[in-house]
Amino acid sequence: MSARELITEHLDLWTGAVTKKSSSGRGSNGKVELAGVKKLRELILELAVRGQLIEQSSDDxxxxxxxxxxxxxxxxxxxxxxxxxxxxxxxxxxxxxxxxxxxxxxxxxxxxxxxxxxxxxxxxxxxxxxxxxxxxxxxxxxxxxxxxxxxxxxxxxxxxxxxxxxxxxxxxxxxxxxxxxxxxxxxxxxxxxxxxxxxxxxxxxxxxxxxxxxxxxxxxxxxxxxxxxxxxxxxxxxxxxxxxxxxxxxxxxxPIEEQHRIVQKVDELMALCDRMEQQTSDQLEAHETLVDTLLGTLTQSENAAELAENWARLAAHFDTLFTTEQSIDKLKQTILQLAVMGRLVEKDAEDEPAVDLLTQIHTRKVSLAGDRRIKQPRPLAQLDDAQYSYTAPAHWAWASFQDVADEISTGPFGSMIHKHDYVEGGIPLINPSHMANGKINEDSSVSVSPPKAEELSGYKLVKGDIVMARRGEVGRCAVVTDRESGWLCGTGSFVLRFHPAINRQFILLLFSTNTVREYLSGNSVGTTMTNLNHGILKKMPVALPPAKEQHRIVQKVDELMTLCDQLKERLNQASETRNQLAEAVVDNALN
CATH class of the missing domain: 3.90.220.20 (DNA methylase specificity domains)
Known part of the structure; x- marks a missing residue:
């Protein structure tokens, strides 16, 4: 089989085998690497130096x-x-x-x-x-x-x-x-x-x-x-x-004459690979634009009827739209955005109004302030429509984040913890690097002795707290469970505390959305590392659903995310199979 036949016979394999991009360079499309074409290039080069790319000539x-x-x-x-x-x-x-x-x-x-x-x-x-x-x-x-x-x-x-x-x-x-x-x-x-x-x-x-x-x-x-x-x-x-x-x-x-023919043939075939790459890259970019456009219609829908119509249009082409990891990740982000906009679950007339929940939160805060457990809260304030950062149902209540949370506090100042205070296997401090996928993954070397922890007792975490990064990746959060109760908030984190009726997983959903992260990023400071200050977080506008609806939203998101993860796993398996087939074709051609 000639080199050109090797390319054309397996064209779908070369252009269809893609992997997550590992680095910049030839054969990449910004987010994915065209692994099949990269493998084809290597095959062409290897055939060339084995004398299998072109015919030998007795005249050389x-x-x-x-x-x-x-x-x-x-x-x-x-x-x-x-x-x-x-x-x-x-x-x-x-x-x-x-x-x-x-x-x-x-x-x-x-x-x-x-x-x-x-x-x-x-x-x-x-x-x-x-x-x-x-x-x-x-x-x-x-x-x-x-x-x-x-x-x-x-x-x-x-x-x-x-x-x-x-x-x-x-x-x-x-x-x-x-x-x-x-x-x-x-x-x-x-x-x-x-x-x-x-x-x-x-x-x-x-x-x-x-x-x-x-x-x-x-x-x-x-x-x-x-x-x-x-x-x-x-x-x-x-x-x-x-x-x-x-x-x-x-x-x-x-022989020197064959060297010239080899270099010429390689240049010709590499140009063909360039065209294949460009065509595949163009197709991937067009696909990405289409996915962005159709998913955008969901979050931009004015009412339930328009949302249903836009979803039907997208569902009709689901198998052709969500064929890459990137497209599934965008679907997940759209699900999160629809969740905090109140578009995933139906309103239940039996639910207690969200405005009543806000009142309960405020009443409890006044009581906590009376016991000197938190600062005296400001009076509840109605947000102006212009402050809304996305659309939400009329039965939800818009408020500043400081009116939704019981308390927003920062970790200890850096001057309160010195390098010599850290011990191995002590009481952990939780910094942004220890938060992943809503959970806490401590580092045993970032911990202090029990006496030092007692000095920092004002920064102890309790079950139900949410720790949040105030530097680096904005919106990174994790929920404190029984296991982490008694650990310490680190210098790079916030501690967020809430009324018992607030669903902590709903708060995590909120901070996972692009809308909230863009708001926080746009108002953060810092050149080498983003720093989120206390005041910006307090002023952030939030649409709060009734307590029971929060639970239904979290349950629905969990269901949909599980389906997305299953779809991604099937895609990864198919991608791995294509890459293995490309490898097999290369091995067969060389051996």
């Missing part, structure tokens, strides 16, 4: 002639003093070859075909953050992308740089050290003259002669190269690829 000159020319060129550079005499590289036993090569190809070591030049360490005072006269850019591992980039470079004086340390056209820049094994050996070729040098955590592979330059640059993008580089660069903590390991890498070398 023997590869031994090319290798002899390279050896002669090296000797010439040694004679002129431009290169040091190389230590003899080990022979390549047949058993060490990664795979069998076509007739007319040969395995060579990288050190036979190219000069490997290590980067240089410069002292801090020699480096400038800004460009200067008689300075050149110092490239580092972060500049190695699909091509060599000039982002976030620093500059060093030209006078400090050996001429051979300057990058020239055809040089291949390589990351030699990284905390990530996946980044060690990452390479990009200079396609034009680059006025730059490279740092100590990098190296340059400089092909010996121009004939092999393009092919070697292409080779360093292939799985055959990456697997060898990563295996040689494994380490503890920091992964390092040394010059000796690079010199000894095995390179499959075809």
């Amino acid at each position: 000159s023997p590869v031994s002639i090319l290798i002899e020319e390279i050896h002669s060129y090296r000797e010439k550079l040694v004679d002129t003093g431009e290169l040091k005499k190389q230590t003899k590289l080990p022979d390549i036993p047949t058993a060490d070859a990664p795979y069998h090569l076509p007739e007319g190809w040969e395995w060579c070591r990288m050190g036979e075909l190219a000069e490997v030049i290590r980067g240089v360490t410069y002292k801090k005072h020699q480096v400038s953050e800004q460009p200067r006269d008689e300075h050149v850019a110092l490239l580092r591992a972060n500049n190695i992308q699909e091509t060599i980039t000039d982002e976030s470079v620093v500059y060093v004086p030209l006078e400090l740089i050996n001429k051979r340390q300057l990058i020239t056209k055809g040089d291949i820049l390589i990351a030699m050290s990284s905390g990530s094994a996946n980044l060690v050996g990452k390479a990009a070729q200079a396609s034009s003259e680059v006025h730059a040098t490279f740092g100590a955590f990098c190296a340059v592979i400089r092909p010996l002669g121009k004939k092999l330059s393009l092919y070697l640059g292409f080779f360093t993008t292939t799985p055959t190269y990456r697997q060898q580089a990563q295996a040689s660069g494994k380490g503890i903590g920091i992964n390092n690829l040394n010059k000796k390991a690079l010199d000894n890498l095995l390179v499959p070398v075809p």
